Amino acid sequence: MGVYSYDKEVIPYLNSNISFNKGIYVAEIVKNGPASKTDLKEGDIIVSIDGKELNTMNDLREYIYSKKPNDVVYVQISRGKINKTIEVTLREKVK
Numbered sequence: 330m331g332v333y334s335y336d337k338e339v340i341p342y343l344n345s346n347i348s349f350n351k352g353i354y355v356a357e358i359v360k361n362g363p364a365s366k367t368d369l370k371e372g373d374i375i376v377s378i379d380g381k382e383l384n385t386m387n388d389l390r391e392y393i394y395s396k397k398p399n400d401v402v403y404v405q406i407s408r409g410k411i412n413k414t415i416e417v418t419l420r421e422k423v424k
Contacts, residue, residue, distance in 0.1 A: 330393050330402070330417055331362020334375065336385045353374040353386050353422065367404075367415050374407040393419065 334353040335343065347354065352374040358364050375383055377401050383389050396402065398421040405414050 330389070330404075330419065331359035331364040332369065332375075333359070334386050334389065349374050349407070351382065351384060352354070353383055353389060363417050363420050367417055369404065369406065369415050370408065370411075372408070375404055376407055376412075377404050377405040377412040380405075414423075 333356050335356055336353055337349055337351070340347050340349075340354050343356075355369065355371055355373045355375060358369060358371055375389065377383055378389065378392055379394060381388075383392075391403075396419050398419055400419045402417050402419060403414050404417055405412070
């Protein structure tokens with residue numbers, strides 16, 4: 330999907346000013362990755378993907394790995410007081 334994210338348990342060690350109850354924190358958007366072509370931003374909290382709640386980065390990884398290139402997934406995010414759904418078209422992982 331093209332993001333580097335952290336589980337909520339890790340965030341207090343990285344930045345004590347960030348807190349959230351569920352989801353995973355987007356720390357970086359990979360340049361030219363699928364997420365870079367969307368409105369997903371660093372600092373967003375990914376709450377779910379295709380309606381599947383995410384609690385760990387591993388949850389996201391497992392779900393994405395079950396998909397194929399060109400599949401479209403719907404990522405529910407929280408950005409401050411804004412909640413929105415972002416459509417991401419997956420691509421083959423570049424090695």
